[in-house]
Amino acid sequence: MTIGLPPYAKILRVSVEAEDGAPPVLLMPFADDVLGRPGFLHGGAISGLLEMAAIAALQHALEAEGGADARIKPVNVTVDFMRGGRDKPTRATGVVTRLGNRVANVEATAWQDEREKPIAAARMNYLIVRD
Amino acid sequence: MAGFDPQWFATRGFGGHGAALGMRYHAHGDDWAELALPYDERLIGDPASGVIASGPIITMMDMATSLAIWIKRNAFVPHATLDLRVDYLRPATPGKTVIGRGECYRITRSIAFVRGQAHDGDPADPLAHVAGTFMVVGDVAGMGLNRRTEA
Numbered sequence: 001m002t003i004g005l006p007p008y009a010k011i012l013r014v015s016v017e018a019e020d021g022a023p024p025v026l027l028m029p030f031a032d033d034v035l036g037r038p039g040f041l042h043g044g045a046i047s048g049l050l051e052m053a054a055i056a057a058l059q060h061a062l063e064a065e066g067g068a069d070a071r072i073k074p075v076n077v078t079v080d081f082m083r084g085g086r087d088k089p090t091r092a093t094g095v096v097t098r099l100g101n102r103v104a105n106v107e108a109t110a111w112q113d114e115r116e117k118p119i120a121a122a123r124m125n126y127l128i129v130r131d
Numbered sequence: 132m133a134g135f136d137p138q139w140f141a142t143r144g145f146g147g148h149g150a151a152l153g154m155r156y157h158a159h160g161d162d163w164a165e166l167a168l169p170y171d172e173r174l175i176g177d178p179a180s181g182v183i184a185s186g187p188i189i190t191m192m193d194m195a196t197s198l199a200i201w202i203k204r205n206a207f208v209p210h211a212t213l214d215l216r217v218d219y220l221r222p223a224t225p226g227k228t229v230i231g232r233g234e235c236y237r238i239t240r241s242i243a244f245v246r247g248q249a250h251d252g253d254p255a256d257p258l259a260h261v262a263g264t265f266m267v268v269g270d271v272a273g274m275g276l277n278r279r280t281e282a
Contacts, residue, residue: 007175008184011151035147042148043212044190051186074185078216 023057025093041085050122054108057094071129083119135201163234164198181225192261195233196245203235215263227251
């Protein structure tokens with residue numbers, strides 16, 4: 001399968017790093033365009049990456065159950081920031097904790113050096129619109 | 132304390148991610164700030180509808196609420212976002228500028244509590260609602276004395 005990334009992904013320079021049967025891992029390099037205070041990632045850029053990872057995981061889950069043409073509408077997101085994002089690549093991936101008929105609950109985590117030491121994590125609720 | 136002027140801050144340019152999104156200063160009061168995010172095809176999250184992604188809206192609300200804290204403290208001092216929750220009430224209208232208003236309604240010794248809304252022309256018809264907290268560092272004792280009153 002191929003995850004489609006929106007135009008906004010280009011500003012963050014996000015690419016799909018791995019998607020071998022598992023929810024995709026997204027990669028965001030460190031760059032001026034995602035900078036907040038000097039030397040650190042902007043929290044908004046981290047949030048954008050987390051949301052894209054969550055949607056990618058959801059697309060992956062929908063495709064696995066044959067519902068790839070369902071539309072995904074974001075209801076809300078809560079982002080927790082654990083560590084500052086430093087001058088190095090950031091990775092993020094999502095986990096669909098429940099995919100129902102109308103609602104999906106998704107969690108996403110972003111990390112730099114070690115996956116066990118996340119820089120930020122998010123919980124999202126999505127409406128699923130099936131035709 | 133050197134004080135904090137959000138207009139001066141904004142005219143210097145937001146730099147980094149804010150500049151990459153095309154974010155601009157819009158207005159401020161003594162505990163709030165408004166930023167503007169003009170519509171730009173580079174921000175699109177859903178190519179089928181042309182609706183911008185939610186990420187740029189989070190970035191703007193993070194920045195607007197940050198500015199509100201610096202205005203309330205009247206100092207440009209570091210703080211770190213602890214958490215931010217965004218409810219997406221409706222999609223932003225393609226082609227319209229999104230205005231994000233952040234308010235700092237309470238500061239303790241360690242935490243700044245913020246809230247805000249985003250709209251695309253009519254404040255009574257918001258497209259997003261935000262609530263969050265920031266860890267504040269440094270001295271907030273002088274905050275009340277230095278508080279700005281002009282709009």
